[in-house]
Every structure is written in C-alpha cells, then in structure tokens.
Amino acid sequence: MPPKPLDYESINENVKKAQYAVRGELYLRASELQTEGKKIIFTNVGNPHALGQKPLTFPRQVVALCQAPFLLDDPNAGLLFPADAIARAKHYLSLTSGGLGAYSDSRGLPGIRKEVAEFIHRRDGYPSDPELIYLTDGASKGVMQILNTIIGGPGDGILVPVPQYPLYSATIALLGGSLVPYYLEETANWGLDTTELRRSVAQARSKGINVKAMVIINPGNPTGQCLSEANVRDILRFCYEENLVVLGDEVYQQNIYQDERPFVSAKKVLMDLGEPLSKEVQLISFHTVSKGYWGECGQRGGYFEMTNIPPETVDEIYKIASIALSPNVSAQIFMGLMVNPPKPGDISYDQYFSESQGILQSLRRRARIMTDGFNSCKNVVCNFTEGAMYSFPQIRLPPRAIEVAKQAGKVPDVFYCLKLLEATGISTVPGSGFGQKEGYILFHLFSDGYPLFYTFFYAIHKQ
Amino acid sequence: MPPKPLDYESINENVKKAQYAVRGELYLRASELQTEGKKIIFTNVGNPHALGQKPLTFPRQVVALCQAPFLLDDPNAGLLFPADAIARAKHYLSLTSGGLGAYSDSRGLPGIRKEVAEFIHRRDGYPSDPELIYLTDGASKGVMQILNTIIGGPGDGILVPVPQYPLYSATIALLGGSLVPYYLEETANWGLDTTELRRSVAQARSKGINVKAMVIINPGNPTGQCLSEANVRDILRFCYEENLVVLGDEVYQQNIYQDERPFVSAKKVLMDLGEPLSKEVQLISFHTVSKGYWGECGQRGGYFEMTNIPPETVDEIYKIASIALSPNVSAQIFMGLMVNPPKPGDISYDQYFSESQGILQSLRRRARIMTDGFNSCKNVVCNFTEGAMYSFPQIRLPPRAIEVAKQAGKVPDVFYCLKLLEATGISTVPGSGFGQKEGYILFHLFSDGYPLFYTFFYAIHKQ
Numbered sequence: 001m002p003p004k005p006l007d008y009e010s011i012n013e014n015v016k017k018a019q020y021a022v023r024g025e026l027y028l029r030a031s032e033l034q035t036e037g038k039k040i041i042f043t044n045v046g047n048p049h050a051l052g053q054k055p056l057t058f059p060r061q062v063v064a065l066c067q068a069p070f071l072l073d074d075p076n077a078g079l080l081f082p083a084d085a086i087a088r089a090k091h092y093l094s095l096t097s098g099g100l101g102a103y104s105d106s107r108g109l110p111g112i113r114k115e116v117a118e119f120i121h122r123r124d125g126y127p128s129d130p131e132l133i134y135l136t137d138g139a140s141k142g143v144m145q146i147l148n149t150i151i152g153g154p155g156d157g158i159l160v161p162v163p164q165y166p167l168y169s170a171t172i173a174l175l176g177g178s179l180v181p182y183y184l185e186e187t188a189n190w191g192l193d194t195t196e197l198r199r200s201v202a203q204a205r206s207k208g209i210n211v212k213a214m215v216i217i218n219p220g221n222p223t224g225q226c227l228s229e230a231n232v233r234d235i236l237r238f239c240y241e242e243n244l245v246v247l248g249d250e251v252y253q254q255n256i257y258q259d260e261r262p263f264v265s266a267k268k269v270l271m272d273l274g275e276p277l278s279k280e281v282q283l284i285s286f287h288t289v290s291k292g293y294w295g296e297c298g299q300r301g302g303y304f305e306m307t308n309i310p311p312e313t314v315d316e317i318y319k320i321a322s323i324a325l326s327p328n329v330s331a332q333i334f335m336g337l338m339v340n341p342p343k344p345g346d347i348s349y350d351q352y353f354s355e356s357q358g359i360l361q362s363l364r365r366r367a368r369i370m371t372d373g374f375n376s377c378k379n380v381v382c383n384f385t386e387g388a389m390y391s392f393p394q395i396r397l398p399p400r401a402i403e404v405a406k407q408a409g410k411v412p413d414v415f416y417c418l419k420l421l422e423a424t425g426i427s428t429v430p431g432s433g434f435g436q437k438e439g440y441i442l443f444h445l446f447s448d449g450y451p452l453f454y455t456f457f458y459a460i461h462k463q
Numbered sequence: 464m465p466p467k468p469l470d471y472e473s474i475n476e477n478v479k480k481a482q483y484a485v486r487g488e489l490y491l492r493a494s495e496l497q498t499e500g501k502k503i504i505f506t507n508v509g510n511p512h513a514l515g516q517k518p519l520t521f522p523r524q525v526v527a528l529c530q531a532p533f534l535l536d537d538p539n540a541g542l543l544f545p546a547d548a549i550a551r552a553k554h555y556l557s558l559t560s561g562g563l564g565a566y567s568d569s570r571g572l573p574g575i576r577k578e579v580a581e582f583i584h585r586r587d588g589y590p591s592d593p594e595l596i597y598l599t600d601g602a603s604k605g606v607m608q609i610l611n612t613i614i615g616g617p618g619d620g621i622l623v624p625v626p627q628y629p630l631y632s633a634t635i636a637l638l639g640g641s642l643v644p645y646y647l648e649e650t651a652n653w654g655l656d657t658t659e660l661r662r663s664v665a666q667a668r669s670k671g672i673n674v675k676a677m678v679i680i681n682p683g684n685p686t687g688q689c690l691s692e693a694n695v696r697d698i699l700r701f702c703y704e705e706n707l708v709v710l711g712d713e714v715y716q717q718n719i720y721q722d723e724r725p726f727v728s729a730k731k732v733l734m735d736l737g738e739p740l741s742k743e744v745q746l747i748s749f750h751t752v753s754k755g756y757w758g759e760c761g762q763r764g765g766y767f768e769m770t771n772i773p774p775e776t777v778d779e780i781y782k783i784a785s786i787a788l789s790p791n792v793s794a795q796i797f798m799g800l801m802v803n804p805p806k807p808g809d810i811s812y813d814q815y816f817s818e819s820q821g822i823l824q825s826l827r828r829r830a831r832i833m834t835d836g837f838n839s840c841k842n843v844v845c846n847f848t849e850g851a852m853y854s855f856p857q858i859r860l861p862p863r864a865i866e867v868a869k870q871a872g873k874v875p876d877v878f879y880c881l882k883l884l885e886a887t888g889i890s891t892v893p894g895s896g897f898g899q900k901e902g903y904i905l906f907h908l909f910s911d912g913y914p915l916f917y918t919f920f921y922a923i924h925k926q
Contacts, residue, residue, distance in 0.1 A: 005675035008775035012615040049561035068527035079539040098512035103760045140787045152475040212468035245468045297566040298792035312471040324603045329761035
C-alpha cells in the first residue's frame with residue numbers, strides 16, 4: 001500500500017527540517033511532566049503573565065469595553081471603568097468598521113497605523129508613513145511574512161546571529177532558504193563585529209549562496225546585549241556595501257536594564273547616517289505588544305515598518321497579508337494603546353505610570369540579581385543582561401558529565417537541562433537550541449524570572 | 464546598480480504569482496473611493512459585523528471579563544454582567560496559565576480543545592480526540608498550515624472546486640504547488656460529480672502532477688450549495704480510491720437556509736461508512752468563529768480536527784505551529800463559547816437564543832429574497848443560496864458591453880463590477896476571481912447583504 005499524503009514520509013521535507021528549540025524536546029518533556037501532575041515553571045519562552053506578571057490595567061479596561069460596546073451606554077459603566085478608558089474605547093471603536101468582530105483592512109486599522117507612525121516619529125525624530133506600517137498577529141508572523149517575501153529558493157541566504165532566537169532558523173528552514181550564521185562574541189559581551197560579518201558573507205558566497213538579508217536582534221535574544229549606536233551604524237554601512245536588507249528585531253526596545261546604552265532604533269541610526277544610506281538601505285523593523293512591560297503575549301499583536309521598500313513590493317506584501325484577511329482586531333487596539341499610553345494629566349496616568357515602572361524596575365533588579373548570582377557560582381559565567389528578558393549563562397560541565405550525556409545519546413546541554421527539569425520542574429532551553437558554537441564543553445541556560453533564581457541555583461549545585 | 468533584495472524583481476516569484484481576488488483590484492479601487500469620501504458597501508468578503516450585524520451579547524460579556532479579570536472581584540460587576548457570564552469567565556481563565564496575556568500551548572488551550580471535541584462528539588455521534596484538534600487564528604491560517612504540510616513542490620497538486628474561495632488558489636500558488644481544478648455544475652445547483660473529479664485527476668496525472676488532496680467547501684463558498692450526504696459519501700469513496708487527503712472547509716456549517724439538506728460533516732459521513740474507509744481516509748476539517756450567526760471575523764478564531772493522521776505528522780504540525788508561539792487566546796475563548804453556548808435554564812439562555820435565532824432567520828429570509836430578486840431580472844439567473852453567506856448570480860452581458868470591456872483592456876466581469884462600484888458604491892467580486900470557467904459571456908457577482916439588495920438591483924437595471 002503506498003504511503004498516504006499526510007503520512008510522515010510524504011509530507012513537505014522543509015516542514016521536517018525546521019527545528020524550534022524553544023518549544024522542542026525540553027518543552028515537550030516539561031508538558032508531559034505537567035500532565036502527570038508535576039509543578040513546572042516554564043522559562044523556555046518569554047511569557048511574563050504565565051510567571052505571574054499582572055497586566056497593565058488601563059489597556060485591559062479599554063479592550064474589555066471594546067469587546068462589550070453595549071456597556072458604553074450603560075449608566076453603571078462609570079462604576080467599573082474610569083472615564084478616560086471609556087473615552088478611549090469609543091475612540092478605538094470609531095476607528096473600526098463594525099467593532100472587534102469585523103475584519104479590518106489586512107494591513108491593520110488605518111487609524112492605529114497612524115498612531116504607530118506618530119510613535120515612531122516621536123521616538124526617532126524622523127517622520128514615519130502609516131502606509132508603510134503593517135499590523136500583524138505578533139512580531140513572529142511579521143518576520144515570517146517578510147522572510148517569505150525574500151526567500152525564493154535554497155540559494156537565498158539570511159544572515160542570522162548565533163546564538164539566535166530560533167524563530168529565524170525555523171522559518172528559514174520551513175521556507176527552504178539558507179541560514180548564514182554570524183557569531184556573537186561572548187567574551188566581548190556578545191558584541192557584533194563586522195570582520196566576522198564579512199567572513200560569514202564571503203564564506204556563504206563561496207558556496208554559491210546569494211546572501212540577501214541580515215537579522216539584527218536588539219536588545220539581543222537570548223543574549224541580552226544592547227547594541228551601541230556606533231555598532232548599529234557599522235552594521236548598516238556593512239549592509240549598504242553588501243546590498244543586504246536589514247531585519248531589525250526590536251521587540252525588546254522597552255526592556256533596557258542599564259543607562260549607558262539606551263535603545264536606539266535601526267531606523268533612527270539609518271536616518272542619522274544621511275544620504276545615500278538613508279535613501280538606499282532596505283530596512284524592516286519589528287515590534288510587538290508581547291514584550292516590554294506589557295508582556296501581552298497571548299493577545300498576538302505586533303507591527304512592522306518598511307523603510308526604502310519600493311511600492312510594488314509593499315503592494316505584494318499587502319496582497320499576501322490579505323490571504324489571511326486581517327490580524328486580530330483586539331490586539332491591534334493593544335498596539336494602539338502601547339504606542340499611545342495615558343499621558344500626564346489623564347485620569348489613569350498615575351496608575352499606568354506606577355504599574356509600568358514597577359514592572360520595569362523589577363525586571364531591572366532581576367537582571368542584576370540573575371547575573372550576579374550566576375557569576376558567584378563555580379564554573380558559571382554570565383554576561384550582564386543589559387536588555388531583553390533572558391539570562392544566558394555559560395556553565396562548564398565536568399568531563400564526566402559530558403561522558404554520561406554521550407552515553408545517553410544526548411547533547412550534553414540537552415542532557416543537563418532534562419536533568420534540571422526532572423529535579424526542579426524548571427523548563428529551560430539548552431544553548432544548542434540557539435545554535436551556539438559547537439565544540440565547547442559548556443552550555444547555556446535560559447531563564448527569565450527572579451522567582452526562579454534560587455531554585456535554579458539549588459539545582460545547579462545539586463548536579 | 465544591482466536590484467536590492469526587496470525590489471520587485473528580486474522577491475519570491477511565488478509571492479508574485481499568488482492572486483487573491485476577494486481583496487484584489489475591486490477592493491483596492493473601493494478603498495481608494497472610500498478614502499476620497501465615497502460611501503462604500505463592502506460585500507467582497509463575508510464580514511457581517513461590518514454590515515451592521517450585532518455581536519451576540521453573552522460571548523462578548525465573557526471575553527470582556529476575561530480581558531479585565533480585576534472586575535471579577537468587584538462588587539459592582541453584577542450590575543453590568545449576568546452571573547453566568549461571570550462564572551464562565553472564571554472558568555475560561557482557569558483554563559489559561561496567566562490569563563489572556565500569556566501564550567497558550569501552540570495547539571491552543573487544552574481545556575478548550577476538550578470542549579471542541581465534546582461539541583464534535585455531540586454533533587456527529589462519534590468521539591473526537593482533543594489531541595487531534597488544533598486551535599488557529601481563524602480557519603484560513605489552519606488551511607494555510609495544512610497546505611504547507613502537504614505541498615513539497617510544484618509537482619504536488621490539490622483538487623480545488625471552481626468556482627472556489629480564492630484562499631485556496633492563492634495559498635497553493637504561494638507554496639509553489641499545483642492547483643487541480645474540478646468544476647461545479649451550475650445547472651445542477653453547483654453539484655459535485657465524481658465523473659468530473661476523475662477527469663480532473665486523470666488530466667493532472669497525465670501532466671505528471673501528484674494529486675495529494677481534495678478541498679470540499681460545504682456549504683459552498685461562493686456558490687452556497689449544501690452537499691447531500693450521498694454526495695459527500697461519493698467524494699469520500701473517491702478520495703479513498705485515489706489516495707487523497709480530504710480538506711473539509713466547513714466554516715458555514717451553521718449557515719443553512721433550507722430544510723431538505725441539513726449540514727452533515729465529512730467526519731460523520733466518513734465514520735458512518737465504516738471500515739476500511741473510516742480508518743484509512745485522511746481528513747482535516749476546518750471551522751471558525753467568523754461565520755455562522757457569530758460572525759466574529761475580527762477575533763480570528765478557528766480550529767481544525769485531524770482524522771486518520773499518523774502521530775508523527777501530528778507532531779510535525781505541532782512543531783510548525785510552535786514557531787508562531789500560539790493562536791490569540793481571546794479568540795480561543797470565543798471558540799470555547801461557540802461550541803458550548805448557554806444552555807436552557809442558564810440566565811443568559813433566552814437572550815442568546817433569541818439573538819442567534821434572529822440572525823439565522825434574517826439570513827434565511829435574505830437568501831430567499833436575494834435569489835428571487837435575481838431571478839426576477841432579465842438576463843440574470845441565480846441558484847437558490849442554500850447555505851453559506853453569498854449569492855452568486857449569473858448575469859448575461861450584451862455583446863456590446865463585452866466589446867467595451869475588451870476595449871478598456873478588462874475582463875468583462877471585472878469591468879462590470881468596477882462600473883457597479885463607481886455607480887453605486889457596492890464593492891463585489893467578479894466571478895473570474897473565483898476561477899469560474901472561461902469562455903462564458905456571463906459573470907458572477909458576490910454579495911451577502913439584504914440591505915444591499917435594492918441598491919444592487921437598481922445598479923443592474925441602470926447598466
């Protein structure tokens with residue numbers, strides 16, 4: 001009997017090739033243990049609300065009212081909702097054509113894209129065009145759509161940092177393109193060096209790969225570094241010289257835990273560089289409601305902004321977005337609220353300010369405690385988590401542990417993380433899942449929570 | 464200067480090839496006119512809330528409370544929300560790990576997948592396994608994911624009905640597969656004939672295409688027919704003989720406007736057929752919160768159920784779903800509510816019942832009025848809209864109109880629809896966008912609203 005079309009041997013080979021470590025073997029085992037009744041702390045993915053972070057009140061009030069527009073005329077609404085939330089809900093509903101239950105334009109609601117453009121203008125000091133901003137169901141969906149536009153076959157290469165967030169490697173594999181790795185230098189605080197970039201591009205080209213784009217994750221995931229303005233400038237010059245599209249993954253732009261290197265967007269640095277670069281370098285920048293002090297992962301909201309992309313391509317991207325009709329409308333409203341939060345003088349401002357600053361300060365404290373804690377341990381080193389939401393320590397395993405792992409047929413870091421999971425219930429991601437260099441007798445762990453810190457170290461000492 | 468990677472000539476050729484008429488030239492022109500201040504009635508896509516349909520109250524109350532969980536403990540909540548909505552919100556929040564702001568499992572919340580399985584069991588009389596139900600951001604995303612799993616290259620073919628909803632043709636083009644058309648017979652009430660299926664498969668195979676799957680849209684989009692049980696049985700037998708996966712697009716299963724042929728799912732018919740078919744035929748069934756009497760398009764909620772798909776493939780589909788982390792959680796809750804609405808005796812039952820029946824009866828009336836209206840016109844014929852949300856009349860154009868269209872360089876039906884748009888503000892989709900047979904001196908229009916009916920006919924008489 002011949003195999004059926006959805007038997008494993010028949011399906012799309014690229015589907016099989018795609019690997020996604022953040023929800024890979026470790027996550028699956030953790031889910032199993034959870035089903036068996038074990039308490040699991042999932043630190044494999046940045047999911048703050050799952051670890052107890054409370055949502056910001058004001059945006060939730062506004063979106064709740066948008067879901068229940070019949071409350072807007074209820075005289076009792078004022079008992080549960082502040083007047084500025086009611087006003088804002090009316091504002092956002094007026095931007096829709098039929099409320100949250102109607103498809104929006106496939107690019108997102110025009111009024112919210114305008115608010116995003118105004119935010120970018122305020123942030124960077126350069127105007128932004130709403131027609132070049134598309135709202136998406138989370139930043140991941142935007143990244144996937146843009147990679148799908150760029151990659152036409154196995155000869156098309158994308159420069160991706162290593163260690164990297166596996167969205168990139170998985171999507172490139174799924175689309176049948178070629179991942180071209182560039183290595184971040186751990187001893188230079190995960191810095192990015194153009195010599196390494198040139199080496200990587202030259203090597204790929206010598207294999208016949210047409211390198212088309214470069215991914216920058218700033219602040220870094222999982223490495224946590226914040227790129228300096230000078231570094232971003234060098235990268236943009238490099239991409240200009242090498243004719244590469246820049247994919248700027250800037251979803252952690254609110255998550256900054258030091259004052260020396262504030263976040264500067266790739267768009268701003270590009271505009272600062274002036275012509276010809278500011279008119280020539282093709283840049284797509286991604287943002288989300290899932291990170292920052294919002295952490296609204298489950299809402300699935302994001303946007304991308306296109307710079308120096310010709311109108312014909314913008315139209316093609318629009319056409320493809322149309323196939324799935326529209327991003328979910330409630331997350332579009334979260335995006336509007338994120339770029340346009342309560343202002344001083346608004347009824348809800350004080351609460352919004354104290355909630356958001358509380359979260360940010362707490363993350364800042366945890367970044368310090370995590371790093372210091374790791375570095376106080378024997379055989380563990382960890383760069384300071386300057387930004388994003390993760391610590392990525394290097395843990396040197398004794399040769400015997402590596403031997404035991406090999407006997408079990410496991411990559412050593414995977415073996416260690418599985419043991420850590422079984423012993424403590426903490427679900428992490430081994431560094432090899434991020435493509436960290438091979439041949440090291442060390443590995444990386446991944447965690448984003450202060451509450452985990454002590455348990456975590458207990459586990460390490462016990463091993 | 465060489466082209467840049469996101470210049471039109473450089474991008475993925477499959478992106479350029481994909482056509483999506485529902486939001487194509489007509490829609491773009493309608494959007495332009497709207498920007499210029501003209502009142503446009505968008506009937507190009509089934510988007511009931513945009514045409515004034517009110518959302519059902521109970522589900523909106525529940526989701527609003529889930530967005531604002533701090534209200535659940537507010538003593539005033541009872542002034543705005545009935546007790547059963549409050550209880551249900553607590554229930555759904557208990558199924559999440561961190562509320563609507565936390566990513567769920569990439570397959571959707573286990574508790575809601577269980578409710579979907581129970582619904583399918585009640586509907587079909589056969590048990591359904593929650594592990595084989597994946598929640599998605601609308602049915603379209605599910606269809607795209609499954610087609611991506613099936614299509615590995617240009618030799619992989621998918622049988623698609625013509626006229627068809629262009630999600631299928633667009634996605635197949637984007638994935639670089641081959642669309643294998645089978646024609647629905649307008650004179651037999653858009654019926655589906657296995658002789659035609661065999662012809663189509665044989666022809667494709669003679670061209671070297673490996674036909675792997677067959678799409679059935681039931682009730683039909685845009686054709687509105689409801690398949691008889693006998694017809695579905697024939698199709699399943701055909702797919703068994705030809706080793707085809709069945710993709711059952713059943714998003715209009717609540718939208719039935721006659722009593723002779725109630726909706727019967729492909730899953731039930733398959734199980735009724737017994738072995739070997741019930742154990743052999745691979746079937747994926749799709750459903751959504753966007754249609755029915757819900758019409759919650761903008762929420763982007765859906766699911767697919769997998770039947771006879773081996774576990775290795777189910778795991779691969781899970782892995783790919785993981786790349787985008789999770790479907791939006793609030794739409795998952797809408798799906799839970801849709802499959803598990805208020806029951807007789809619940810506080811909100813009477814309101815829910817009267818609202819949902821009101822919408823359904825209104826759609827039923829409109830289906831009749833639309834069809835009768837079309838058929839009362841000269842040179843217009845239209846099959847009765849038995850289900851779904853669209854009328855698809857055939858309009859015979861005079862030879863001179865066709866001549867004028869050709870002189871303007873337009874396909875006649877596109878030309879007519881553009882004229883209709885300019886004259887009346889009604890945005891429709893020409894039949895050629897659905898791949899309707901060529902060589903006809905006729906075309907099809909697409910509409911889903913009673914309120915449009917008279918305007919619409921006025922336009923036709925004016926032409």
